Amino acid sequence: MNNTYYGKLIFELSKPGRKGYSLPKNELSEYSTAQLPENLLRVEEPALPEVDELTVVRHYTNMSNNNFGVDTGFYPLGSCTMKYNPKINEEIAAHPEFTGLHPLQNVETVQGALAVYYQLQRSLSEIAGMSEFTLNPFAGAHGELTGLMVIRSYHMSRGDAKRTKIIVPDSAHGTNPASAAVCGLDVVEVKSKPDGRVDVEDLKPLLDDTIAGMMMTNPNTLGLFENNIAEIAKLVHDCGGLMYYDGANLNPMLGKCRPGDIGFDVMHINLHKTFSTPHGGGGPGSGPIGVREGLEQFLPNPRVTCDFNEDGMVDYKIDMGEESLGSISGFLGNFGIMMRALTYIVTLGSDNLKWVGPLATLNANYIKESLKDCYELPIEGVCKHEFVFDGLKDKSTGVTTLDVAKRLLDYGYHAPTIYFPLLFHQALMIEPTENESKETLDGFIEVMKKIAQEAKDDPELVKTAPHTTPVRRLDDTKAALKQIVTWNELCAVEEL
Numbered sequence: 001m002n003n004t005y006y007g008k009l010i011f012e013l014s015k016p017g018r019k020g021y022s023l024p025k026n027e028l029s030e031y032s033t034a035q036l037p038e039n040l041l042r043v044e045e046p047a048l049p050e051v052d053e054l055t056v057v058r059h060y061t062n063m064s065n066n067n068f069g070v071d072t073g074f075y076p077l078g079s080c081t082m083k084y085n086p087k088i089n090e091e092i093a094a095h096p097e098f099t100g101l102h103p104l105q106n107v108e109t110v111q112g113a114l115a116v117y118y119q120l121q122r123s124l125s126e127i128a129g130m131s132e133f134t135l136n137p138f139a140g141a142h143g144e145l146t147g148l149m150v151i152r153s154y155h156m157s158r159g160d161a162k163r164t165k166i167i168v169p170d171s172a173h174g175t176n177p178a179s180a181a182v183c184g185l186d187v188v189e190v191k192s193k194p195d196g197r198v199d200v201e202d203l204k205p206l207l208d209d210t211i212a213g214m215m216m217t218n219p220n221t222l223g224l225f226e227n228n229i230a231e232i233a234k235l236v237h238d239c240g241g242l243m244y245y246d247g248a249n250l251n252p253m254l255g256k257c258r259p260g261d262i263g264f265d266v267m268h269i270n271l272h273k274t275f276s277t278p279h280g281g282g283g284p285g286s287g288p289i290g291v292r293e294g295l296e297q298f299l300p301n302p303r304v305t306c307d308f309n310e311d312g313m314v315d316y317k318i319d320m321g322e323e324s325l326g327s328i329s330g331f332l333g334n335f336g337i338m339m340r341a342l343t344y345i346v347t348l349g350s351d352n353l354k355w356v357g358p359l360a361t362l363n364a365n366y367i368k369e370s371l372k373d374c375y376e377l378p379i380e381g382v383c384k385h386e387f388v389f390d391g392l393k394d395k396s397t398g399v400t401t402l403d404v405a406k407r408l409l410d411y412g413y414h415a416p417t418i419y420f421p422l423l424f425h426q427a428l429m430i431e432p433t434e435n436e437s438k439e440t441l442d443g444f445i446e447v448m449k450k451i452a453q454e455a456k457d458d459p460e461l462v463k464t465a466p467h468t469t470p471v472r473r474l475d476d477t478k479a480a481l482k483q484i485v486t487w488n489e490l491c492a493v494e495e496l
């Protein structure tokens, strides 16, 4: 596309004196400026773009067309669960009765919002098999940190200060060791077996009275169910540690399997993955954490509880627990995200929620089996909601996973997750989610096969992809190290 507006910054469209607004006459001008101290007044006009309304509309519409999202196309980004965000969630969350609330309002005036909060706490507890949830954390990693703080508080409450180590499998999401380090715990790595599961024999010698607990993702980041979970949980419990469940990947378990029933004590859930709230681009998230019975008192403040008042009516309260680990967020967390998540749970209902996991699993296995002749499948067998290829099967072409990911952009697909987990050199991690139709999956499979063929016939074509995107292949390192984020900096670069 090539028009006056496309690919330009709004500053480049600016013409001196051009206006897209008209303000009512300021009746107070005499007073309003007179009261500001001289040193706070502007000397020069701010350097804002000067554009008419239609230019603004075209500029932002063109920009939005450059965006790729779940609403524009297939987004098989492994470990990220890019499922459809139902529009009814947005409608309910945007209701003025909710958006107009202030967090410092009296509790009597926000009973409805607290009911939403409380109901979501209860729904998640039921879904996960936990005793209680807090919705305070703002993201998965934030939930991990909070959960690990619960584990630490538990050990400290028993006067057991020597438990400073946490076991994390080598296949774990990078946030696991990072959260543990932020929490002041020492990370001990446990290896995976060739079948991609935690090596119990490697785990055993690590267990002693310095272990605070173990973090696990199940299904793990290879999309494989940890079959030995019961034995692992027993070993860790026997040595006095607690089991932490990274529930960012709860999607395939929904309604089928509860972390609380398979030995986990503390866990987080990503509402912005499993429970359909939008994410990506660092947008608002929510990482509620749940605990089993006996650990509730350590959950962060403030907490939403409920009681019955004298008239027998439900009375929601905001409590401050005395044994709590403290506060980890401003107020009660990201309320708009909770509204969306509860809407999702209620609109699906418990019967339909049970279909999420099986359908996500079916879709992932369908893609895996359809492509394993062209892409290397390092671990055979049934996967859960996602799986990992180790690059193209034919390694002689020199075409890498990065090249395949870039070429997919030319065909209008978002790339899968690449080079994660770190267990394989050419990892290509695909997660289709439960929402996609057979036609969408077939379209993706066809394109992936086509790219594998191109890699044989014309490897340069794939190595130099993408060819049709607004910008071609970026220098990833430079893009990260030398970010140009302001108009002034860009001018300075152009002048050089």
Ligand SMILES: *Cc1c(COP(=O)(O)O)cnc(C)c1O
Pocket: 079, 080, 139, 140, 141, 142, 173, 175, 176, 217, 221, 246, 248, 249, 270, 285, 287
């Ligand atoms: C996404 C993810 C996380 C981190 O969640 P954020 O909300 O991005 O902090 C942790 N663990 C796993 C397995 C994940 O997929």
